[in-house]
Amino acid sequence: MTDMVLINTHAVIPASMVNGPGNRMVVFFQGCDRRCPGCFNPATHPLDVRCLYTPEEIFHRYFIEGIEGITVSGGEPFLQPEALYELLKAAKGRGLTTVVYTGFDYEDVSSDGPKRRVFDFTDVMVDGRFDIGRKEPTLLARGSTNQRLHFLNSIYRESDFLMPGKVEVIIGKDGRVMETGFGRAVPYLS
Amino acid sequence: MSFYTVIDTELKSKKHIILALEELKRRGEITKYGLVVKQDKIRIDRSGDIIHIGLDVKTGNFHVEGDVRVVEAFAKRLKQFYAYESIKESLPLDFEIASEREIAGDITLVLKG
Numbered sequence: 001m002t003d004m005v006l007i008n009t010h011a012v013i014p015a016s017m018v019n020g021p022g023n024r025m026v027v028f029f030q031g032c033d034r035r036c037p038g039c040f041n042p043a044t045h046p047l048d049v050r051c052l053y054t055p056e057e058i059f060h061r062y063f064i065e066g067i068e069g070i071t072v073s074g075g076e077p078f079l080q081p082e083a084l085y086e087l088l089k090a091a092k093g094r095g096l097t098t099v100v101y102t103g104f105d106y107e108d109v110s111s112d113g114p115k116r117r118v119f120d121f122t123d124v125m126v127d128g129r130f131d132i133g134r135k136e137p138t139l140l141a142r143g144s145t146n147q148r149l150h151f152l153n154s155i156y157r158e159s160d161f162l163m164p165g166k167v168e169v170i171i172g173k174d175g176r177v178m179e180t181g182f183g184r185a186v187p188y189l190s
Numbered sequence: 191m192s193f194y195t196v197i198d199t200e201l202k203s204k205k206h207i208i209l210a211l212e213e214l215k216r217r218g219e220i221t222k223y224g225l226v227v228k229q230d231k232i233r234i235d236r237s238g239d240i241i242h243i244g245l246d247v248k249t250g251n252f253h254v255e256g257d258v259r260v261v262e263a264f265a266k267r268l269k270q271f272y273a274y275e276s277i278k279e280s281l282p283l284d285f286e287i288a289s290e291r292e293i294a295g296d297i298t299l300v301l302k303g
Binding site for chain 2: 010011013015017018019026028039040041043044071073074075101103130139141143164165166167168169170171172173174175176177178179180181182183184185186
């Protein structure tokens with residue numbers, strides 16, 4: 001059944017240093033109804049279909065050897081709980097660590113059966129809406145200080161989420177420029 | 191959520207084109223380049239392959255002309271270093287490059303702010 005689950009995906013970065021501990025594949029889900037004012041990613045909000053991948057297709061297309069784990073961001077990953085579950089399960093099957101960012105609170109997720117199942121394959125969940133008035137001032141990998149890091153096992157601790165930088169710019173060999181992280185640095189990309 | 195954005199690079203600034211060409215020359219990827227004043231073009235010698243960069247007055251962007259065998263790959267490489275030079279120059283004062291690496295042809299800059 002795993003291969004039948006499709007993930008509505010906004011984008012995938014094969015390797016990033018600023019989206020959680022170590023070098024990580026980052027999967028941005030498409031679709032979010034949280035509408036946090038000042039959200040960095042308004043293009044991920046529409047619930048329209050953008051790119052549909054099975055978890056296996058994501059790994060086949062984007063996986064590179066040597067990454068430590070996978071980070072799921074968005075968009076709102078928990079609007080696709082079944083797809084999120086299968087993606088994290090597939091990641092764990094490859095020995096990867098897993099981090100999930102969500103605009104929901106931990107309590108909302110843990111009291112909802114289909115969503116809570118995702119915890120089976122999640123190492124760390126970063127929860128809460130983005131609050132533009134409380135932007136994270138340090139290199140901790142979160143957008144605002146109200147967002148909480150929930151360590152669902154002992155693989156990581158908070159110090160692992162102090163990033164080497166706030167922003168990462170990847171200039172592809174095709175000339176395309178990708179910016180990711182928890183701040184904006186390149187004016188002409190805004 | 192972390193953020194994600196992506197753009198295609200357009201060659202708009204002659205200054206950054208020159209900086210990118212300097213970097214390509216330093217890396218040995220082009221032999222030499224020079225301005226062709228009469229044609230208002232930049233002439234590039236890439237180990238015997240001649241490529242020109244000229245301004246498209248309609249779009250205001252520069253474009254790369256030459257033998258189809260080499261021009262596409264060269265234009266992509268030029269755009270990559272053009273983006274690299276223009277990003278370095280346009281960084282806000284409160285940001286600095288913490289690390290820089292090149293993996294499988296992609297250049298990654300980690301920025302501290």
